[in-house]
Amino acid sequence: MIQVHQVSFSYNEISVLEQTSFRVERGEFVFLVGPSGSGKTTLSRLLYADLTPIAGDLSVIGQKLAKLDKMSLPYFRQKIGLVFQDFKFLPNKTVKENLALPQKLAGTAPKFIKENVNKFLHQMGLSHHQHALPTEISNNERRRLAIARAVINNPVLLLADAPTEGLDLRLSLELMALLDALNFQGMTVFVTTTDRKLAEKCNKRIIELRDGGIH
Amino acid sequence: MRYRFNNATSHIACAGTSSLIGIIGVGFITVLLTTLLLNHSIISQQSEFKNHSPTLVAFLKDTVDESNGRTLVSQLEKNGQILAVDYTSKADKLARGETEFQDLGVLIKEAFAETQGVIPFPASLNVYVDEELITRKALEHIALEIKTHDEIEDVMLTGQGQLKDRLRDSERTMLAGLAVAVVVVWFIIGTIIKRAAVARSEEIHLMKLLGMFRNHLLLPFAVHGLFLGGVGALCGLSCFYGMAYVFQSQLDGVHYLAIYQIILVVLAEMLIGLLVGLATHRKFA
Numbered sequence: 295m296i297q298v299h300q301v302s303f304s305y306n307e308i309s310v311l312e313q314t315s316f317r318v319e320r321g322e323f324v325f326l327v328g329p330s331g332s333g334k335t336t337l338s339r340l341l342y343a344d345l346t347p348i349a350g351d352l353s354v355i356g357q358k359l360a361k362l363d364k365m366s367l368p369y370f371r372q373k374i375g376l377v378f379q380d381f382k383f384l385p386n387k388t389v390k391e392n393l394a395l396p397q398k399l400a401g402t403a404p405k406f407i408k409e410n411v412n413k414f415l416h417q418m419g420l421s422h423h424q425h426a427l428p429t430e431i432s433n434n435e436r437r438r439l440a441i442a443r444a445v446i447n448n449p450v451l452l453l454a455d456a457p458t459e460g461l462d463l464r465l466s467l468e469l470m471a472l473l474d475a476l477n478f479q480g481m482t483v484f485v486t487t488t489d490r491k492l493a494e495k496c497n498k499r500i501i502e503l504r505d506g507g508i509h
Numbered sequence: 510m511r512y513r514f515n516n517a518t519s520h521i522a523c524a525g526t527s528s529l530i531g532i533i534g535v536g537f538i539t540v541l542l543t544t545l546l547l548n549h550s551i552i553s554q555q556s557e558f559k560n561h562s563p564t565l566v567a568f569l570k571d572t573v574d575e576s577n578g579r580t581l582v583s584q585l586e587k588n589g590q591i592l593a594v595d596y597t598s599k600a601d602k603l604a605r606g607e608t609e610f611q612d613l614g615v616l617i618k619e620a621f622a623e624t625q626g627v628i629p630f631p632a633s634l635n636v637y638v639d640e641e642l643i644t645r646k647a648l649e650h651i652a653l654e655i656k657t658h659d660e661i662e663d664v665m666l667t668g669q670g671q672l673k674d675r676l677r678d679s680e681r682t683m684l685a686g687l688a689v690a691v692v693v694v695w696f697i698i699g700t701i702i703k704r705a706a707v708a709r710s711e712e713i714h715l716m717k718l719l720g721m722f723r724n725h726l727l728l729p730f731a732v733h734g735l736f737l738g739g740v741g742a743l744c745g746l747s748c749f750y751g752m753a754y755v756f757q758s759q760l761d762g763v764h765y766l767a768i769y770q771i772i773l774v775v776l777a778e779m780l781i782g783l784l785v786g787l788a789t790h791r792k793f794a
Contacts, residue, residue, distance in 0.1 A: 344718060364723065372720035382715045399721045447720075 295320045295451055295482045296341060301350030303336055310336045313350065316501050316508050318484060320450075323477040325493035326486040328503035334486035335379060337503065338455045341484070342374055343367060355451055372400050375444030375481075377454035381436055383428035389439055390415065390424040396447050414442040434465055441469075445476060452476060454485045458492060470496050521705070521733050528733075531701035532741045535778060538690050538697070539745020540752075543774065545686040547766055549679040556672045563595070563635035565652055566665045571631065573660045578632055581660050585636065590651060595635040602630035631662060645674050694778055698737045698785040705733060706793040713793060723794050730790035731783055738782025742775040 296318035303311040310333040318324050328334050339345045340352060343359050352359040357370050383392045390411055397407040415421045418438040423431045428439065437457060444452055454473065458466035470485075470492070477483045487493060493500050501508055521528055569578055575598055582594045597605075636655065638648060652664045706713070713726065750765075766774075 342718065368717075368720045368722045370720075371718060376718060378718075382711075382718070384712055384715065395716070396719045399716060399719050399725060401722075443719075 295322065295355060296484065297351070297353040298337075298341075299351045299353075301337075301340065301347045301352060303333070303340060303345065303347050305336075311340075311347075312507055314503070314508055315350075318482065320482055321477070321480055323474065323483045323496075323498045324485070325496070325498055325500045326484065326503055327490045327493050327500050328486075328488065330488055332503045332505075334488075334503055335455055338453055338484075338486055341453055342371060342376055368399075372396070372447055373449055373451065375447070375449035375452040377437075377440045377444045377452070377457050379455045379459060381428070381440045383436070383439070385427065385429060388425050388427060389420055389431065392428060393420075393439065393443050393446060396443060400447055402447075410446055414446050418442045433460065437461070437469060438472075441472060445481070449481065451482045451484065454483070456486055456488065458487055458489060463492070466492050467495065521729075521736055525708075527701050527704045528737065531697050531737045532744055534697040535694055535737060535741025536745035536748055538693050539742050539774060539778065540749045542686060542690045543746060543749045543766065545679075545683045546770060546774070547764055549676075549683045550766060550770070551764060552672065552676045552679050556676045562667050564638040564648065564667060565636040565655065566667060567634040567636060567655050568662045568665070569632040569634065569660055570662045573632065575632070577660060578634070581658060582634060584658075585634065585655065588651070588654075590638060590647065592637045592639050594637070597633050597635060599630055599632045602632065691781060694738070694741075694781050695785055698734055698741075698782050699789060701737055702730060702733050702786055702789045703793075706730075706789060710793075721794075726794040727787070727790055730786040730794070732786070734782030734784070734786025734789075735779050736782070738778035738780070739775060741782075742778040746771060746774065 296316075298317070299315050300313045301311055301315070302309070302313055314333075314337070326334055326337065336345065340347055340359075341354055343354075343362055346359075355370070355373055357366075362370055384395065387395070393414060394407050394411045397410060402410070412421075415424050418441070420431075420435060420439055420442070423435060428436060431439070441454070441457070444454070452473070457473075458469055461469065466489070473483050473485065474496070485493075490500070490502075569581075573581075575596070578596050578598070582596050585591055585594045634655075636651075638651060648666065652666060655661055656664045713721075716725070753764075
């Protein structure tokens, strides 16, 4: 599902990743653990082709990222669900409109968009906030909205960048249970976190990123 | 469809007051362009009206009879820059006077019949010159050359050549104005659309990450360009005719462009808007 081979990346000659390599198989639930600034978000951005590595090969859902062109990039990204560290909602759109966005971008028929959005709002317990702006709901609700938006197009891979950041252990475990349920349905889940204890509690495979490399 | 429409309108709204400033800018350019176009149209109409007049009229001396006059015609026609020369006798002039000057012409004709004196109108040569090919200076040179003939009393430029000169000048000015207008309108619309795109840059980046296709934003960018060009042009034309109406007494009446010219101005500015929109879309989306 994910193949990272000898990947290096640097920001303005400051090296972040150095010849990093790992594999994630289809249907796996993997934690990428590392301290702040270790390059987790960078690695995550490399996986959804928001950044380009300076060296090495990346292959995600069977697609070599170096071979992606502007035409095929949207198709590739529509197969991946993304949960961003800062959520990245459209601030002037309602919860419902934010949730509908990936479906609209994928060209889903309005009738199905309405059905899916209502279903996910109900599943995530956000129905009563559907007309609220993202800034008007709680942090935990925003996280659930971010996950709902990531999975509404039924992607094969879910990349969640620090989804438990700022949450207490109880809420973090609740969130992990939600991701575990998605993984149980066959979705490959790749979560980055600074919280090693949480990853250990979930009893899933852990990849540790430290000093620009995998340990 | 409703989503696409909302997407386009929210894109226009993103530029905020900049869109309004853009419309004013495009409108101002439209006013200038319309002025040049109208000026050219009026001169063109005048020129069309006088199109069948000779460029020069050479008046023959009273001592020159018809056969000498016609010999002079064949001499003058040898000049390559002269298209044709018509001989008009005194009798023709007298007959034409009745038609052209009506009552006064009749009076003159009656006076001539009574007195059997000298016909007051001189015989003349109507000289037609290809004005598209020669300059004003060359026209004056031809006039001087004709005047050197002993049979010629005087040579008069009818103003037709002058009108053609003005038409050529206004054509040049209009083309230059048109080129400047295209560049300025392109710049104004481009700046406003870029502002809207920059205001939406985070949103655009997010949509790209969520799998947006390139053509998803094509409509908002194109509609924004069409909107700025079209509304700007219509506002400019309204302002132009509004001002013309207010100052009509000083302007000797309001002159209107032909409907096809108005449509052409609006369509041209909409086309510029569309092209700018598409160019900006290529850059941002």
